[in-house]
Amino acid sequence: MAYIERALISVSDKTGVLALAQGLREFNIEILSTGGTAKLLADNGIACTEVADYTGFQEMLDGRVKTLHPKIHGGILARRDLAEHAEAVKQAGIGYIDLVVVNLYPFSATVAKADCTLPDAIENIDIGGPTMVRSAAKNYQHVGVVTDPADYAMVLAELKANSGSLSTGTCYDLARKAFTHTAQYDSAISNYLTARELDGERAPFPAQLNLNFTRVQTMRYGENPHQAAAFYRDLQPVAGSLAHYTQLQGKELSYNNIADSDAAWEGVKSFVQPACVIIKHANPSGAAVAHDALSAYRLAFATDASSAFGGIIAFNCEVDAATAEAVSQQFMEVLIAPAYSADALAILAKKANVRVLVVPMAHEVNAYEVKRVGGGLLVQTVDDFNVTADDLRVVTELHPTAQQIQDMLFAWRVAKFVKSNAIVFAANGQTLGVGAGQMSRVDSTKIAVIKAANAGLPLAGCAVASDAFFPFRDGLDVLAEAGAKAVIQPGGSVKDAEVIAAANEHGIAMVFTGHRHFRH
Numbered sequence: 001m002a003y004i005e006r007a008l009i010s011v012s013d014k015t016g017v018l019a020l021a022q023g024l025r026e027f028n029i030e031i032l033s034t035g036g037t038a039k040l041l042a043d044n045g046i047a048c049t050e051v052a053d054y055t056g057f058q059e060m061l062d063g064r065v066k067t068l069h070p071k072i073h074g075g076i077l078a079r080r081d082l083a084e085h086a087e088a089v090k091q092a093g094i095g096y097i098d099l100v101v102v103n104l105y106p107f108s109a110t111v112a113k114a115d116c117t118l119p120d121a122i123e124n125i126d127i128g129g130p131t132m133v134r135s136a137a138k139n140y141q142h143v144g145v146v147t148d149p150a151d152y153a154m155v156l157a158e159l160k161a162n163s164g165s166l167s168t169g170t171c172y173d174l175a176r177k178a179f180t181h182t183a184q185y186d187s188a189i190s191n192y193l194t195a196r197e198l199d200g201e202r203a204p205f206p207a208q209l210n211l212n213f214t215r216v217q218t219m220r221y222g223e224n225p226h227q228a229a230a231f232y233r234d235l236q237p238v239a240g241s242l243a244h245y246t247q248l249q250g251k252e253l254s255y256n257n258i259a260d261s262d263a264a265w266e267g268v269k270s271f272v273q274p275a276c277v278i279i280k281h282a283n284p285s286g287a288a289v290a291h292d293a294l295s296a297y298r299l300a301f302a303t304d305a306s307s308a309f310g311g312i313i314a315f316n317c318e319v320d321a322a323t324a325e326a327v328s329q330q331f332m333e334v335l336i337a338p339a340y341s342a343d344a345l346a347i348l349a350k351k352a353n354v355r356v357l358v359v360p361m362a363h364e365v366n367a368y369e370v371k372r373v374g375g376g377l378l379v380q381t382v383d384d385f386n387v388t389a390d391d392l393r394v395v396t397e398l399h400p401t402a403q404q405i406q407d408m409l410f411a412w413r414v415a416k417f418v419k420s421n422a423i424v425f426a427a428n429g430q431t432l433g434v435g436a437g438q439m440s441r442v443d444s445t446k447i448a449v450i451k452a453a454n455a456g457l458p459l460a461g462c463a464v465a466s467d468a469f470f471p472f473r474d475g476l477d478v479l480a481e482a483g484a485k486a487v488i489q490p491g492g493s494v495k496d497a498e499v500i501a502a503a504n505e506h507g508i509a510m511v512f513t514g515h516r517h518f519r520h
């Protein structure tokens with residue numbers, strides 16, 4: 001329990017600080033404060049003592065030294081339960097400081113500015129603030145530490161409920177948050193400095209990568225029931241990412257649900273037209289674009305109705321009542337969309353187990369993609385490259401028609417979200433057969449053909465996308481025999497000439513993108 005008689009307030013972000021200070025004064029708590037904060041309080045008629053007057057030592061070195069004084073740190077760090085500490089501070093004329101309210105110089109915001117120089121960054125490294133935060137957090141049994149303006153109201157409410165005291169539980173929670181805050185702050189400094197040479201040259205990746213994520217939930221199990229798992233979120237997830245989800249109904253999300261939901265959501269986000277993607281085991285069992293959500297769903301479902309069972313279904317547009325009714329006819333684990341009509345939600349409510357997520361639509365991408373390997377981490381920038389019609393190079397005698405170009409670009413977009421080796425047959429905004437995750441491209445092609453046959457979807461005249469080049473003509477022969485008439489692929493194989501010759505033989509129009517979309 002910390003009984004609060006004296007507080008020190010020193011904040012860069014002054015949001016809410018007047019109300020907090022006013023509230024503290026109502027408990028007759030004495031306030032110490034640094035230059036800018038003290039001025040703001042005084043200008044608003046709130047009684048406070050400047051730290052410089054309290055310590056008898058003026059702020060100096062352009063604010064580099066303000067609170068770094070034994071009268072401050074002795075007052076925060078002294079253990080109230082040890083007679084020797086009590087005697088020591090008494091002898092030194094040091095009074096206790098029971099509450100520390102600090103937020104730090106805005107280092108991350110400063111280095112995020114395009115014109116930030118090294119001296120700007122260095123001057124925005126807070127020294128005195130983290131020192132007080134750490135002192136107070138270390139002494140949490142006797143001192144409260146508040147680093148987040150969002151906690152001000154809670155602190156005032158608890159002081160009121162506890163006659164001017166904060167419970168040890170609250171002080172412990174605040175201390176954990178405080179150490180997390182300083183750790184994140186130092187991580188940001190380390191990431192910045194280890195990616196920047198003294199002469200200003202910037203490395204694409206910092207020499208030391210400090211990642212900071214916040215646990216959102218622990219799960220009942222991981223990918224398999226004998227694995228433990230948790231979901232962590234970026235401190236500031238990019239706009240439009242799955243981590244912004246709100247769950248409207250249904251059972252708790254599992255590890256596989258979140259992984260597959262991410263694949264489904266990233267898939268639909270890549271389309272402008274109303275789109276539906278159905279994911280099973282990280283691959284699209286079907287995907288489609290159409291003039292409305294219901295039509296897109298019907299087309300995506302038809303690609304592989306049996307695999308869609310128990311799938312994750314995502315839309316990039318509002319789910320209306322008709323679409324909700326249609327998806328309710330199948331067993332699904334998760335439904336994701338940027339919005340739902342009220343009628344749709346009423347229909348979905350009848351399927352209480354279905355996890356319904358709403359994710360605000362936006363198109364930012366993560367700075368990095370990371371993959372854990374034994375004893376390390378692979379880091380790369382995100383595959384956010386999108387081919388347009390202008391990027392296509394026709395390599396065959398036959399040139400594709402406008403419709404074929406549209407079909408190829410759709411198939412290519414979907415192939416980007418299919419595990420390699422990826423083969424996608426498509427026509428008129430619908431996937432017709434998807435071959436995923438095979439060790440050989442020709443096998444992926446054969447599987448996609450089998451899937452289309454199983455679904456009763458004719459391949460005559462359709463387009464095909466291959467996420468990477470055909471190493472031999474065998475894949476071309478398979479897709480040609482199935483009836484495909486247009487192929488989109490990166491090109492770049494030593495056997496390109498053989499593959500182009502095969503396309504010409506079969507009367508196929510083929511384009512090269514110059515870019516591949518491996519996904520492992």
Ligand SMILES: NC(=O)c1ncn([C@@H]2O[C@H](COP(=O)(O)O)[C@@H](O)[C@H]2O)c1NC=O
Pocket residue numbers: 010011012013033034035036037038063064065066067068102103104105125126127128129130
């Ligand atoms: N140097 C010090 O002793 C020191 N003590 C507190 N600060 C910071 O000064 C800021 C508040 O300054 P002001 O009250 O003058 O606006 C806070 O972000 C606080 O973390 C310091 N500044 C930098 O290290």
